[in-house]
Amino acid sequence: MSTTGKWEKRWHPIFEQWVVYAAHRNTRPWSVPATGFSESESRKSYEPDCYLCPCNGRIQGDQNEDYQGVYIFDNDHPVVGMDAPDVLKVHDEAGLYHTAAAKGVARVICYTERHDLNMSTIPKSSVEEVFLALQKQTIELSLKPEIQSVFIFENRGELVGVSNPHPHCQLYATDFVFENVQEGLFASAKHRARTGRSLFADIVAEETKAQIRVIAENEHAIAFVPFFARWAYEVMVFPKGEHQSMATLSEAEIRGLGALYQEVVQRYDGLFDQEFPYVMSLMQAPVDGEDYDHYRLHLWLQPPLRQPSLQKYPAGPERGGGNFMADTIPEEKAAELRAVKL
Numbered sequence: 594m595s596t597t598g599k600w601e602k603r604w605h606p607i608f609e610q611w612v613v614y615a616a617h618r619n620t621r622p623w624s625v626p627a628t629g630f631s632e633s634e635s636r637k638s639y640e641p642d643c644y645l646c647p648c649n650g651r652i653q654g655d656q657n658e659d660y661q662g663v664y665i666f667d668n669d670h671p672v673v674g675m676d677a678p679d680v681l682k683v684h685d686e687a688g689l690y691h692t693a694a695a696k697g698v699a700r701v702i703c704y705t706e707r708h709d710l711n712m713s714t715i716p717k718s719s720v721e722e723v724f725l726a727l728q729k730q731t732i733e734l735s736l737k738p739e740i741q742s743v744f745i746f747e748n749r750g751e752l753v754g755v756s757n758p759h760p761h762c763q764l765y766a767t768d769f770v771f772e773n774v775q776e777g778l779f780a781s782a783k784h785r786a787r788t789g790r791s792l793f794a795d796i797v798a799e800e801t802k803a804q805i806r807v808i809a810e811n812e813h814a815i816a817f818v819p820f821f822a823r824w825a826y827e828v829m830v831f832p833k834g835e836h837q838s839m840a841t842l843s844e845a846e847i848r849g850l851g852a853l854y855q856e857v858v859q860r861y862d863g864l865f866d867q868e869f870p871y872v873m874s875l876m877q878a879p880v881d882g883e884d885y886d887h888y889r890l891h892l893w894l895q896p897p898l899r900q901p902s903l904q905k906y907p908a909g910p911e912r913g914g915g916n917f918m919a920d921t922i923p924e925e926k927a928a929e930l931r932a933v934k935l
């Protein structure tokens with residue numbers, strides 16, 4: 594069976610989740626070598642070879658506008674797309690092996706026209722502009738009947754496989770809900786049924802009371818290394834108001850949440866004096882029209898480093914067993930991040 598150009602979802606009957614196959618995208622561009630760190634000091638404000646810089650050409654032939662500030666376009670190498678081929682097939686007698694079209698919207702959100710900046714160095718006004726754009730995208734995409742979930746993430750650094758250092762994040766709006774959101778929905782629904790309370794509000798209340806793992810706070814948001822962190826410098830940033838998604842945040846709350854995200858990244862970068870790699874996921878409830886008032890919007894940062902140049906590799910217990918064996922204690926790592934002078 595030829596796999597060239599295969600583009601579909603396959604159901605994982607053991608984990609009961611979709612796996613997205615996008616074999617048509619294996620020609621996607623790489624702008625940096627796949628090892629080492631990218632340092633912003635050595636980058637120019639404009640890079641003629643960068644497919645995210647203003648006016649430059651992209652792989653499919655489109656050209657970026659001469660933009661300033663936030664710039665959004667549909668991913669040229671989408672994992673999910675509205676034009677994904679229709680495949681709805683059962684491949685086995687038991688009906689366990691089935692496929693579906695990888696439908697959705699995949700977009701790239703450039704933070705700024707400046708190639709040499711990043712989330713920790715862009716002006717505060719740019720951070721606000723980025724978060725306002727993420728809110729607008731969430732609202733716009735939630736109006737599409739086939740979209741169930743808007744998942745936004747920023748991969749930063751070559752250690753997490755970033756193909757281009759130009760500051761940007763990505764968005765996958767899909768007809769399924771990502772597994773970690775689903776897990777949070779199950780747990781928070783169970784907590785609600787058992788206690789009548791909000792799981793996420795209880796976590797925020799406990800971290801606020803304990804203070805020992807809080808690394809930054811402002812009027813509208815709080816950032817902490819959670820009690821149950823799996824990665825050494827894992828951080829969660831919660832808006833203080835109860836919101837299921839970006840859609841309902843006020844402008845002041847957007848400013849507060851964005852400012853705290855930037856502060857966390859600045860603390861990361863200050864810790865080892867390097868552009869700290871991480872994966873940030875914007876965790877929000879599904880946008881399928883249902884009410885998920887037991888779920889709560891938050892940013893979730895998972896950096897792979899536990900020391901400079903020492904990476905935590907998810908191996909046997911993590912990858913195979915599914916449980917993290919952590920080599921560090923959250924309270925100590927929170928103290929390190931809190932002590933960083935900004």
Ligand SMILES: [Zn+2]
Nearest residue numbers: 643646708759
């Ligand atoms: Zn660039």
